[in-house]
Amino acid sequence: MRDLILTMAMSLDGFVCGPNGELDWIFNGDQEAIAWKVETVSSAGLHIMGSRTFKSMAGFWPTAAGPFAAPMNEIPKAVFSQQGASILEEAETGNWQDAYVASGDLREEIAQLKATGGKSIVAHGGAAFARSLIADDLVDEYRLMVYPIALGSGLPIFSGVTPLRRLELVSSKTFPKGTQAQVYRRA
Secondary structure (H helix, E strand, O other): OOOEEEEEEEEOOOEEEOOOOOOHHHOOOOHHHHHHHHHHHHOOOEEEEEHHHHHHHHHHHHHOOOOOHHHHHHOOEEEEOOOOOHHHHHOOOHHHOOOEEEOOOHHHHHHHHHHOOOOOEEEEOOHHHHHHHHHOOOOOEEEEEEEOOOOOOOEEOOOOOOOOOOEEEEEEEEOOOOOEEEEEEEO
16 A cells, blocks of 8 residues: 655745745745655655646646656646546646546545555645645645745645644755755654
8 A cells, every 4th residue: 555645835834825826935946955855756656636736737747847847747647626537638738648537536536546556646736635635634644845934824734624633753854945844644
């Protein structure tokens, strides 16, 4: 059985983007932090995401260059969408057109993907998809990049978590520009 790893960037005050979806604060040019993130996405056997994230990534990665391009394009993807296979037609998918479309019950779909074995499943946000995974207690490991910035408001991923979730800090690494990678597993 393989693990589901949720990877997210977040502000010091717990937001994954600003109130209007702002993400510019994530791109601080810290090469060591970028290398850590590339290692995380490269270690996956499958990338999963919600439909909005899929649409934006499918339109970007097939023609992108840089350290993330190869793992984002070469590793299989699954998109979670109630639209079914039509999500592939709507998105400009390039070489992402072979993505698996999961449109059933989230818990059942994740259980099926975990049961296939192989390398870990890496889940990419957005906030709504991450909250769904967290709410259903499907995440085995959290790999959070915490940036030294307070946004004051925005989209959180841990709001409304019930019951209480205890996590164990597995590792923590601080990068030159103050960003911290924190890895947590279920306690």
